[in-house]
Amino acid sequence: MPAELERTARPGPAVIRAAVAILRKDLRVELRAREAVPAMALFAVTAFVLFHFAFDRDALDGDVAAGTLWVTLLLTTVLGVNRLFVAEREQGGLEAMLLAPIDRTAIFLAKAAALFLYLVAVEVVALPAFAVLLLGPDLFGSLPALCALLLLADLGLAAVGALVGALAAETRAREVIGPLLLLPLVVPLAIAGAQATEPLFTGSGAPEDLGRWLGLMGLYATIFVLLSVALFDFLLED
Amino acid sequence: MYGRALKPLALATAAGAALAFGLIFFYAPLDADQGFIQKIFYLHVPMAIVALLGFLAGGVMAAMHLRTRRRIWDMRSYVAIHLSIILAVGVLVTGSIWAKASWGHWWVWDEPMLVSFLIVFLLYAVYQPLRFSIDDPERQARYASVFAISGAAFTVLNFVAVRMAATYTHPRVFSQTGGNMPAEMFLTFLVSLAAMALIFTTLWTLELGSKNASERLRRARRRLQREADGGALGLDGEGGRARPAGGAPAPAPASVSAASVPAPR
Numbered sequence A: 001m002p003a004e005l006e007r008t009a010r011p012g013p014a015v016i017r018a019a020v021a022i023l024r025k026d027l028r029v030e031l032r033a034r035e036a037v038p039a040m041a042l043f044a045v046t047a048f049v050l051f052h053f054a055f056d057r058d059a060l061d062g063d064v065a066a067g068t069l070w071v072t073l074l075l076t077t078v079l080g081v082n083r084l085f086v087a088e089r090e091q092g093g094l095e096a097m098l099l100a101p102i103d104r105t106a107i108f109l110a111k112a113a114a115l116f117l118y119l120v121a122v123e124v125v126a127l128p129a130f131a132v133l134l135l136g137p138d139l140f141g142s143l144p145a146l147c148a149l150l151l152l153a154d155l156g157l158a159a160v161g162a163l164v165g166a167l168a169a170e171t172r173a174r175e176v177i178g179p180l181l182l183l184p185l186v187v188p189l190a191i192a193g194a195q196a197t198e199p200l201f202t203g204s205g206a207p208e209d210l211g212r213w214l215g216l217m218g219l220y221a222t223i224f225v226l227l228s229v230a231l232f233d234f235l236l237e238d
Numbered sequence B: 001m002y003g004r005a006l007k008p009l010a011l012a013t014a015a016g017a018a019l020a021f022g023l024i025f026f027y028a029p030l031d032a033d034q035g036f037i038q039k040i041f042y043l044h045v046p047m048a049i050v051a052l053l054g055f056l057a058g059g060v061m062a063a064m065h066l067r068t069r070r071r072i073w074d075m076r077s078y079v080a081i082h083l084s085i086i087l088a089v090g091v092l093v094t095g096s097i098w099a100k101a102s103w104g105h106w107w108v109w110d111e112p113m114l115v116s117f118l119i120v121f122l123l124y125a126v127y128q129p130l131r132f133s134i135d136d137p138e139r140q141a142r143y144a145s146v147f148a149i150s151g152a153a154f155t156v157l158n159f160v161a162v163r164m165a166a167t168y169t170h171p172r173v174f175s176q177t178g179g180n181m182p183a184e185m186f187l188t189f190l191v192s193l194a195a196m197a198l199i200f201t202t203l204w205t206l207e208l209g210s211k212n213a214s215e216r217l218r219r220a221r222r223r224l225q226r227e228a229d230g231g232a233l234g235l236d237g238e239g240g241r242a243r244p245a246g247g248a249p250a251p252a253p254a255s256v257s258a259a260s261v262p263a264p265r
Helices: A002-008 A014-033 A037-055 A062-091 A093-099 A104-133 A140-169 A174-185 A187-201 A210-235 B002-027 B036-068 B071-103 B112-124 B127-132 B137-169 B183-230 B235-246 B251-259
Strands: none
Touching (some): A014 A104, A037 A062, A037 A104, A062 A093, A062 A174, A062 A187, A104 A210, A174 A187, A174 B112, A174 B137, B002 B036, B036 B071, B036 B112, B036 B137, B036 B183, B071 B112, B071 B137, B071 B183, B112 B137, B127 B137
């Protein structure tokens, strides 16, 4: 283990180095086992098919399209959050990490970064699928604004998801507690995302309120990153 | 220590509630638009404010628990949150009744306070399932505290978000609370708010006292059981020694003697 750490050592504080090491391990596991991202992508695409039949519409636009996209992505996050800590708990990886002489914040940073990357990967698949399957207006015009919104939302989702994942992982009914906790917590993101995306999907051009919704998402991400960094230590005490 | 504060608190609560009722029904003027149904305002809004403050106080107490590591802060936080959940149900029900009476619908989505409350309620409804699906009591307290702190921060953030959404889709000024209320109405509202806060505090103190007492009873019973199992001598000598060892004030001897009934078996 020390040799491994030395080999991956790079400039930067110890927390970041430890976080990068854990993140690399998580990504390697994900690349080999493919447990989270393919399932999430499949879930998102299947949800689009369900929405097609549920609305009985071939093409969506405006607020319905924005809502469909955001609800699907937020529900997909639930799937990723459920997987985030379960494997660590089941196979004893967490105990090994807790034994290592590293700051616990590193574990949070690594888990949140992993969730962030999973979400980006899922959106790379889900967004084109949404454009092909359901979206009426052209996606390309609204792509820059939408990417900014999604990335900022992913940041908030990664922070809140890592916190909720760690909270729920210790409970007996974690498959239930995790989603029930996460869904109310992401309501502000659903509000900001859907409100900001709706004018993009009406085809009327750039929204004038984009800045304030990005601001709300930024505030959300900041608050939950700070909260998680402050509170994560208490979740991993034993 | 809980027992002593309870009596004056309960008396003040009874007086405050009586005064509030009197003012609501005999002093505050009837609302010109809404008529009698507007009086639900004196129940609904104080309940909402007290429940919100209860959630925030639960978060602060949880932070105290994580900082001091004393179980009592977790108990305080737990009782505050669980009373606030009950009040929140009341807020949603009275809000719904008020909405039906004055707007004709049981639920209105363009009332940001009510909508925020629903979201916050849905989040805190998971507090107890989370808490009680963790077996280890120490970890249970820690995890519940992390939830309580995150929940308090989220409550504030959520109000900002919902208000932003509401002012965006319905650009109008919300001033139904405060603002241009006649002085009589405002005074009645303040008294109702104080009465509701007193009710909350009394219930909080009562429940904490009862939890504290049953915890002590359990500990005393366990000690007695241990001594009855361990000591070969009669129960009298053992019980006599347990009393000073506990070092607890007034309630302890009573609970020991109550516990000694099932102990010989």
